Amino acid sequence: MYEATATAPVNIACIKYWGKRDTKLILPTxxxxxxxxxxxxLRxxxxSRADESFAAGDRLWLNGKEETIKEGGRLGVCIKGLRAWRKQVEENDSSLPKLSEWPLRIASYNNFPTAAGLASSASGLAALVASLARLYQLPQTPSQxxxxxxxxxxxxxxxxxxxFVAWREGSDAAGSDSLAEEVAPREHWPEMHALICVVSDAKKGTSSTSGMQRTVETSTLLxxxxxxxxxxMDAISKAIQDKDFESFAKITMVDSNSFHSVCLDTSPPIFYLNxxxxxxxxxIEELNRSSGKIIAAYTFDAGPNAVIYALEENMPKVLGAINKFFPTAEESEDxxxxTAEDLPASFDYKVVREGGWEKGAVKSLIHxxxxxxxxTLGKEDSLLKESGEPKVLA
Amino acid sequence: MYEATATAPVNIACIKYWGKRDTKLILPTxxxxxxxxxxxxLRxxxxSRADESFAAGDRLWLNGKEETIKEGGRLGVCIKGLRAWRKQVEENDSSLPKLSEWPLRIASYNNFPTAAGLASSASGLAALVASLARLYQLPQTPSQxxxxxxxxxxxxxxxxxxxFVAWREGSDAAGSDSLAEEVAPREHWPEMHALICVVSDAKKGTSSTSGMQRTVETSTLLxxxxxxxxxxMDAISKAIQDKDFESFAKITMVDSNSFHSVCLDTSPPIFYLNxxxxxxxxxIEELNRSSGKIIAAYTFDAGPNAVIYALEENMPKVLGAINKFFPTAEESEDxxxxTAEDLPASFDYKVVREGGWEKGAVKSLIHxxxxxxxxTLGKEDSLLKESGEPKVLA
Incomplete structure (x- = not known):
């Protein structure tokens, strides 16, 4: 049986991607x-399994629900690209099984609820690519x-x-140099922690795909x-190399605000922050001020959820501040x-509206x-049954 | 008795003033x-009265409450400047009474509540200058x-x-060319109406004086x-000359958004829109879309209140849209x-959160x-008693 199972992580940008110079190839500005x-x-x-005996055509299930694989769609593009590489491998070594010609069955599963408002497309597509690359035994590097x-x-x-990962915009019109590179491995700075504050929102916002194109077309400040x-990019890479949290945090906050600024400068304006x-x-700004140094950095993607970066040693202070003003509806397991710490003595409570926020304004916390x-996982973690249908997960 | 009473209006910018190149002289960027x-x-x-027999020192009451006139403060600077001009006038004509040497008693009153969140400093300072200029019989033009x-x-x-009024930034370091000029009189486009939506806010925002300086110091996009x-400035002046509402509206909305963008791009970020x-x-964006043309323009100053510009003929549609989604707590007299009109058939209700806004989210409307x-008003409208004390207004 030719099958591979892989997991891939979520990533949260400190320098934001917003705008495409090529919408088809997804080349960023x-x-x-x-x-x-x-x-x-979070994963x-x-x-992915290839089997000669499968009925013709690839099939894919996401969280147990079958998705259509469209030619040129986000799934179709990845499968097609990896299959073409497998074909090259097969052409160079005729002893290999012709996996590239066999139908695929793919099952994917996110361990976090869609309702959490976390972008699952990044981890999902990365897991798809990682599992297919393993199945096809591709020689390509992670950057490729x-x-x-x-x-x-x-x-x-x-x-x-x-x-810590950079996506280089590149300059090639075909996108051959628009790729990801490691800036530093986790082992370089394992003390970097993150607290995700899942924020309730009464209204669905603009999708990032359509939002960023509107910004490219109309923003005067982009x-x-x-x-x-x-x-x-240079400054934050240096901050990471130097494990300089204050610089890392400053740049992260400034770039998040800059990203939301160009959203607001779009016509019609786009608002993700509520x-x-x-x-x-x-x-967080007041926590930093009253702490006498920058111990936490907020960043927001295309939605109201906050991700707060802090070193492990300062997470008790961050948790203390968030718990104080944003009682969650759900009990979160850390x-x-x-253990949350009290606020600094000089913390000015007036930065939050009087009476604070109602329970559930922040739904849950993920530390x-x-x-x-x-x-890469083993056979025992396969998400597919013998038949090639997805297993039912509890 | 040497006395003059004047009224001055509120103004709401379409191209926003945000940032000073000289904080002392108030020269804008x-x-x-x-x-x-x-x-x-709204006025x-x-x-203002000058009287030789008054006890030494100028006194000023705002809405019945005495204010301290500080040397170099906003009131002190205006009184000092106008008195200096009066002195010149007196020096050129020795037959004139020496009003410049006499103590002043000044009473000022706004007919709109401070709680409305409307900037009263513009109309207040303009009324002070207009009444003193009249009292002193100054030959200076409104621009001067x-x-x-x-x-x-x-x-x-x-x-x-x-x-329609432009404030030219000027280039003189002393500020001699940083002045206001008429772009077009009201008679040119009397159909221009405005609807002020007074929005409740749980938290007091950043003052514009400190906010704009923080933007000048930290924004990367300013x-x-x-x-x-x-x-x-050129484009909106032309739109006004041409009575081209669509262009006027587009520029007004884009510049309001641009102003709030640079506020967000400030460190720490400044938020006025809630x-x-x-x-x-x-x-308003959806009203314009569903109307098939731009019939209304929103603009926001340093606070959450909206001012919506629309031509008189379209105000029924604007009122219909605002009434529909933002029931006010107070009954407003128009x-x-x-008479409010129904929304266009193709208006997409989903642009507002489900269930709409609770009563009082918009406190009141001013059309x-x-x-x-x-x-200039007559003696019968004087705000001062014989004694030089302010009258008590109902």
């Missing part, structure tokens, strides 16, 4: 940089694989590495952002059993940390 | 342009007077004209905004007795229109 989060907590798992993942979902390319980002998001920003890249 | 609103609805009234008003409160300079504004403000934006510049 600027480089970006992210922290890969620990798969022990996509994908099993990231070129395929990128065409499925831009930021998925960064989930092919652990640690070009200036694009001139600024290269310097920020009043709760803004209040989290105010609390895998590190962190995690920097993690490794895609992992 | 960019030109701005506003619509003067009708004093029949500041000021009576605007230089004095500007030093009290930047945007006050625009309230010395009616209609310089780009400053490069863009001159083109917008979830209700953003929802008003979504409703001086034009406008007004483009208005004239400062007016």
């Amino acid at each position: 600027n480089s970006s940089l992210s922290v890969t989060l620990d798969q022990d907590h 996509s798992t994908t099993t 694989l990231s070129i395929i993942a990128r065409q499925g979902s831009g930021s998925a390319c960064r989930s092919l590495f652990g640690g 070009q200036e952002r694009l001139r600024i980002v290269p310097g920020r 009043d709760v998001s803004k209040s989290i920003i105010a609390v 895998p590190f059993r962190t 995690t940390r920097v993690g490794d890249g895609p992992r | 960019n030109s701005s342009l506003s619509v003067t609103l009708d004093q029949d609805h 500041s009234t000021t009576t 007077l605007s230089i004095i008003a500007r030093q009290g409160s930047g945007s006050a300079c625009r309230s010395l004209f009616g209609g 310089q780009e905004r400053l490069r863009i504004v001159p083109g917008r 979830d209700v403000s953003k929802s008003i934006i979504a409703v 001086p034009f007795r406008t 007004t229109r483009v208005g004239d510049g400062p007016r």
Whole structure:
């Protein structure tokens, strides 16, 4: 049986990807940089199997529900690209089984609810690419694989590495140099922790795909952002090399705000931050001020959820601040059993609206940390039954 | 008795003033342009009296409460500047009474509550300057007077004209060419109406004075905004000359969004728009889309209140949209007795959160229109008693 199972992590950008110079190939208008989060907590798992005896045509199930694989769609593009590489491998070694000609059965599963509002396309596409590359025994490096993942979902390319990851915008019109690279492995700075604040939102926001194109077409400030980002990429890479949290945090916050600025500068304007998001920003800014140094950095993707980066030693303070003002509706289990600390004495409570936020304004908290890249699992973790149908997961 | 009473209007900018190149003289980093609103609805009234027999020292009451006139403060600067001009007048004509040497008693009153969140400093300082200029019989033009008003409160300079008013940033380091000019009088486009939506806010925001300086010091995108504004000034001036509402509206909305973008791009970020403000934006954008043309333009100053510009003929549609989604807590009287119209058939209700907004999210509505510049009133409208103390107003 020819089958491989892989897991891939979520990544959260510190320098944001916003804008495509080529929408078909998903070539970005600027480089970006992210922290890969620990798969022990958040992951996509994908099993891919090739079998001559399967009925013709590839099939794929996501969380048990079959998805259509469209020619040129995000899934179709990745499968096609990896199959073409397998074909080359087979052409160079005629003794190999012709997996590239066999139908595929693929099952994928995210261990976090879609309702959490976390981008599952990055980890999902990365797990698909990792499992197929393993199944096909491809000789390509993670950076080369990231070129395929990128065409499925831009930021998925960064989930092919652990640690701190750059997606280089590249200059080739065909996209051959628009790929992910490791800036530093997780082992370089394992103290980097993250707290995801899942924020309730009454209204579904603009999709990032359509939003970023509207920004490219209408924002008057985007070009200036694009001139600024290269310097920020260099500066944050240096901060990571030097394990300089204050610089890392400053750049992360400034770039998140810059990204949301160009969203607001779009016509019609795009808003991802809601009043709760803004209040989290105010609390973290005040936590830093009253701590006498920058101990936490907020960042927001295309939605109201906050991701707060902090070193492990400072997470008790961050948790203390968030618990204080944003009582969650659901009890969250902290895998590190962190005990929340009181706020600094000089913390100005007036930064939050009087009476604080109602229970559930922040739905839940996920405490995690920097993690490794895609992992290969054994047969016992297969998501497919003998028949090639997806297993039913509890 | 030497006394003069004047009223001055509120103005709401379409091209926003945000940033000073000289904080002492209040010289802006960019030109701005506003619509003067009708004093029949919103106004500041000021009576100034000079009397040899008054106890030494100037005194001023705002809404019945005495304010300290500080040397170099916003009131002190205006009084000092106008008194110096009066002194010149007296030196050129020795037959004139030496008003410049006599103590002043000044009473000022705003007919709109401070709680409405409308900037009263512009109309207040303009009324002060207009009444003193009248009392002192100064030969200066409104543009020259605007230089004095500007030093009290930047945007006050625009309230010395009616209609459509530009504040030219100027280039002189002493500020002699940073003044207001009429772009078009109200009579040119009297159909321009405005609906002010007074939005509740749980938290007091950043003051514009400190906020704009933080933007100047930290925003990475402000310089780009400053490069863009001159083109917008030309384009909106042309739109006003041509009575081209669609262009006027597009530029107004884009510049409001650009202003709030650079606020967000500030460190720490500044947010003036709250979830209700953003929802008003979504409703107006959808009203324009579903109307097949741009019939309304939103703009927001340094706070959550919306000002919606629309031509008189389209105000029923605007009122219909706002009433539909933002039931006010207070019944507002419409001086034009406008009847709200139903939403266009293709209006997509999903742009507002499900169930709409609770009563009072928008506190009240003020329907007004483009208005004239400062007016001189008669003795019967004096705000001062014989004694020089302020009258008690009901």
